[in-house]
Amino acid sequence: MARLIMLGPPGAGKGTQAQRLCAKLGIPQISTGDMLRAAVAAGTEMGKAADSYMSAGKLVPDEVVVGIVKDRLAQDDAQGGFILDGFPRTVPQAEALEEAGVALQGAINVVVPAELLVERVTGRVTCRDCKSMYHTKYNPPAKDGVCDNCGGTDLYTRSDDTEEVFRQRLTSYEAKTAPLVAFYQSRSLCHDVDGVGDLDEIQARIEAIVVSLQG
DSSP states (O other): OEEEEEEOOTTSSHHHHHHHHHHHHTOOEEEHHHHHHHHHHHTOHHHHHHHHHHTTTOOOOHHHHHHHHHHHHTSGGGTTEEEEESOOOSHHHHHHHHHTTOOOSEEEEEEOOHHHHHHHHHTEEEETTTOOEEETTTBOOSBTTBOTTTOOOOEEOOGGGSHHHHHHHHHHHHHHTTHHHHHHHTTTOEEEEEOOSOHHHHHHHHHHHHHHHHO
């Protein structure tokens, strides 16, 4: 069983690697945004609580998000493991998750130098139809302008993938999210992974860590 969170700055490739690992292990990649929308649509108690904040344009409190996470992890497909995506983002959120009894097996921290992150992100494109991600240099689609996954032809650059905006995101990450590394290090749960190399190389490094956790 793998109960994991992927850490690392924006552009480190943790989302792509989480997708690959989930496919390999047959476990769900649990996105906070997807969970919030699903809980609201299903009309669960936690979903109603979240909707009251979202409808007012306010941030959903940590305790509500943690409640939604717990509800999601109780579903059948998560019983063999999961990878959390987008939560926790801060130490208080990690503490709330821990206090709620959600035990993680490991936190995989994907490490990439800042200048390489800038290069990666400014060349990134996303399929508008299925959300598959590509890079014009490192991971282009087989046919230029066409999504390998769904055949969509609307591959676009996100508005927050300009260099100026991205450097602001890095600054925010360092201030709010990077302390999570120290938090999980203090619990002997954090495992650094070199995020430089091709996708298969990085995946192999992550899988080696997961195997060690299983042992």
